[in-house]
Amino acid sequence: MSIPADLKYTKEHEWVRIEGDTATFGISDHAQEALGDIVFVELPEIGRSVDAAEAYAVVESVKAVSDIYAPVAGEVIEVNTLLESEPEKLNTEPYGAGWIAKVKMSGNSDELMSDDEYTTFLEE
Amino acid sequence: MWGMQVSELLKTPLFDAHIASGGKIVPFAGYELPVQYKNGALKEYTAVREGAAGIFDITHMGQVRVEGVGALDFLQYVTTNDVSKLVDGQVQYSALLNEQGTFIDDITTYKINDEAYYLCINAANRHKDVAHLQQEATNFDVTVTDESDGTTLLALQGAKAQAALQALTEIDLESIGYYKFSRGKIGPTGGSAGGIISRTGYTGEDGFEIYIPNAIAAEVWNALLVGGAVPIGLAARDMLRTEMGYALYGHEISDVVTPVEAKLMWITKLDKGNFIGKSAVETRKSEGVKQRLIALKLTDRGIPREHYKVFVDGIESGEVTSGMHSPMAGGVALAYVKPEHAIEGDVSIEIRGKLVAAERASLPFVRSNVKK
Numbered sequence: 001m002s003i004p005a006d007l008k009y010t011k012e013h014e015w016v017r018i019e020g021d022t023a024t025f026g027i028s029d030h031a032q033e034a035l036g037d038i039v040f041v042e043l044p045e046i047g048r049s050v051d052a053a054e055a056y057a058v059v060e061s062v063k064a065v066s067d068i069y070a071p072v073a074g075e076v077i078e079v080n081t082l083l084e085s086e087p088e089k090l091n092t093e094p095y096g097a098g099w100i101a102k103v104k105m106s107g108n109s110d111e112l113m114s115d116d117e118y119t120t121f122l123e124e
Numbered sequence: 125m126w127g128m129q130v131s132e133l134l135k136t137p138l139f140d141a142h143i144a145s146g147g148k149i150v151p152f153a154g155y156e157l158p159v160q161y162k163n164g165a166l167k168e169y170t171a172v173r174e175g176a177a178g179i180f181d182i183t184h185m186g187q188v189r190v191e192g193v194g195a196l197d198f199l200q201y202v203t204t205n206d207v208s209k210l211v212d213g214q215v216q217y218s219a220l221l222n223e224q225g226t227f228i229d230d231i232t233t234y235k236i237n238d239e240a241y242y243l244c245i246n247a248a249n250r251h252k253d254v255a256h257l258q259q260e261a262t263n264f265d266v267t268v269t270d271e272s273d274g275t276t277l278l279a280l281q282g283a284k285a286q287a288a289l290q291a292l293t294e295i296d297l298e299s300i301g302y303y304k305f306s307r308g309k310i311g312p313t314g315g316s317a318g319g320i321i322s323r324t325g326y327t328g329e330d331g332f333e334i335y336i337p338n339a340i341a342a343e344v345w346n347a348l349l350v351g352g353a354v355p356i357g358l359a360a361r362d363m364l365r366t367e368m369g370y371a372l373y374g375h376e377i378s379d380v381v382t383p384v385e386a387k388l389m390w391i392t393k394l395d396k397g398n399f400i401g402k403s404a405v406e407t408r409k410s411e412g413v414k415q416r417l418i419a420l421k422l423t424d425r426g427i428p429r430e431h432y433k434v435f436v437d438g439i440e441s442g443e444v445t446s447g448m449h450s451p452m453a454g455g456v457a458l459a460y461v462k463p464e465h466a467i468e469g470d471v472s473i474e475i476r477g478k479l480v481a482a483e484r485a486s487l488p489f490v491r492s493n494v495k496k
Contacts, residue, residue, distance in 0.1 A: 036148075036359070037166040039449040040427050042476070058476065060427050060449070062165040062359045084425070091164075 001122070002029045004095055008071065008109060009118035012053075015095065016071035018109060023072050026099045027059070027090060030122055035061040038090045041083040044101055048076045052107055057100050059090065071112060074103030136183035137276050137341040145355045153247035155184040158357040165359035169451065172327055172364055173490075177282035178356035179348050184247035186272040187335065188254060191240045194265035199241060201399050202260050203233060204383065204392040210235040215303045215322050217391050220253060225382040225404025229253050230373055232324065234305060242320075244277075244333075246373045260400070276341035280353060281331030281364075283493070288351040289332055292344065295321055297332070302496045310336055315343030327364040328492040366446045369419055369458060369487030375430065375445040376417055376458055384408045385460070387417050415442055416466040421485040422455030426475045428482075432457075433474040436465035444473065453489040457482070 007015040013031035017024040032038065040060040050056040055067035056076070079101045083089060089098040113121060133156045142149065146162025158181075160168065172178035190199060199207040205218035214235050220228040229249040234242040245253045250272060257268045280289055286297050293316075295308040305322035319336035336344055349355065362372075371377045376386055382405050383392040392405060422428060428447030433440055442465075447457035457473065465471070472479040 036160060037164045039166070039451075040425070062363065062449070063159065065427075065429065 001033075002095065003115050003119055003122075005115045007095065008112035008114065009121075010053075010069065010071045010112060011121065012069045014069060014071050016109070016112065018072075018105070021105045022077070022102055023074060023105050023109075024099050024102050025056070025068075025071060027068060027094055028118070029094050032091045032094045032098070035059065035064065035066060037062050038087045041087045041090065041100070043079040043081070043083065044076045046076050046079060049106075050074060050076065050103065052111065059087075068100065070103070072103070072105055072109050073107030074105040076101050077104050078102040136181055137338040138181045138183065138345050141342055141345050142181065142355070145349075147355070147357065150358070152358055153184050155247065157181065157184065158355070159359050160357035161355050165357060165363065166451065168354060168356045168360035169363050171354035172282045172329055172356060172360070173452075175283045177280055177284040177288050177331070177353045178327075178360070179345065179353040180279040180281070180356045180361055181345070182277045182279050182333070183275070183341070185277050186245040186247060186250040186253065186270065187275050187277070188243040188245060188257060189240070189269045189271050190243060190257075190266060191269070192264070192266035193239055195239050195241055198261060198264040198266045199233060200397060201264070202257060203231065204388075204399060204401070205233070206393040206396040207233060207235070207241075208396070212237050213304055213306065215305055215324055217303075219377075219383065219388065219391060220256065221382070221399075221401025221405070222379065223400060223404060224379075225401040225408055226379045227373065227377045227381065227383075227386070228256055228379065230371060230377055230388075234320070234322065249373060274338055276336050276338050276344075278334040278336070278341075278344065278348075279325055279327075279331065280334060280348060281325045281327040281329045281356075283330060284352065285329070285331035288348055288353050289321070289334070291351055292316075292347055293321065297321065297323075300332075302494060310334060311340045311344050312347040315340050315347075323495065325494070326361065326368075326370055328368040328488055328490070328494060329364075330493055330495040362446075363448055363450070366448050366456065366458070367450050367453065367489045368492060369489065372446065381415075381460075382408045382413075385413045385415050385417060413463055415460040416463050417445070417458060417460055418466050419485040419487050419489065420444075420457045420459055420471060420473065420482040421453060421489065422457075422473065423481045423483055425455075426473070426480040427455050428457035428459075428473045428475070434459045434461055435472045435474060435479055436461060436469040441465045447473075450489055453485075455480075455482075456485065456489045
């Protein structure tokens, strides 16, 4: 189970990379493994405003439909259109080519977990 | 079927083997069964579709033995298909209806001889089916015995199925035709026993269903794995059957639809004499139906799922009964719509509040490779 140290995490198993006021969202290795083979991703519209913990994307595995929640609030400025043709990148590279969206942050990131806190959370 | 209390769940004799292969166990039809193994449903699907062989634990299916001089008359009365057409060693797809003409279950009938048959029934319907059959049997010279608990049922499906299984049995598999079966010894040296092998399945690939005593289940399973077969979970099994458009009880067929709506008149022989549900089916046929089963393929991106609404020319017409992402055909679905929408009109499926365009498709969605 991979949990990179340079990312922050949520209890819903999303990760976020914060660089200045830009935040990149994805799902954790644990999440992709629990979902199983991902076969479809519905990305948000560019320009959409999302609140923290709001569903901003949908990921479908062979058997299930899952909402993906925004780790922080912001406006969507970029989406990973590669996932429309290669949704399996969410399984194979959840922290790399499988990123989902980038937002211009409008809120704070106080609620997020560090890698150590997320590791502990997964063990509980 | 999903979400039953864990305490009520049964394990098949292969439970430990599933765990050993990394099976992710879920409750299904009263059993703890693997939804997938460690490599995931897509790789399992690919193994079956693209030239290997997949092995499925379908022990949850029930087996009922019907014996006696009245066996033929009894089965003609309780099943929809024409049992008199069967020769010894032949299998027939059929159904049990109630007096309303709706489905109690869909089944396969195995003819051993004129006075002995096996019925293979759905796990979730087992107790209902057996009670119904035993009730009806009181009017015939026949005994109905539920033999499910002592029997393990495996399916071995895919292009390499025959080679993998031939190494484990004295039965000449090449001589078993489509929807035929043979009895004989099955299993590795030291772990073999008498069983049944039929050239049947639920995937659209060549392959077999194998009935063996529980005592040798693990030996046979492990020998097939050593022989190169890939274990297949419930998720891939559902993908494979949906691509073929095969009905699944609780989805396309249930106690609210008759064979007329479900496109199963080909197993319902109205000219064979009286049977349970016949007059109701005739009435439904002459008076017309309120819904019809159709096959749909999305023309835009998306995955249809069970219970999603189907619209025709902007009017809500019915709902999806089975839907999936087919690696070969894209978003595909089986759905009930109003009869006036079965042939004509622009079809779409509502996915998360948006209408996604679809078109009517012919079945199967992908090419069948069964050896007919």
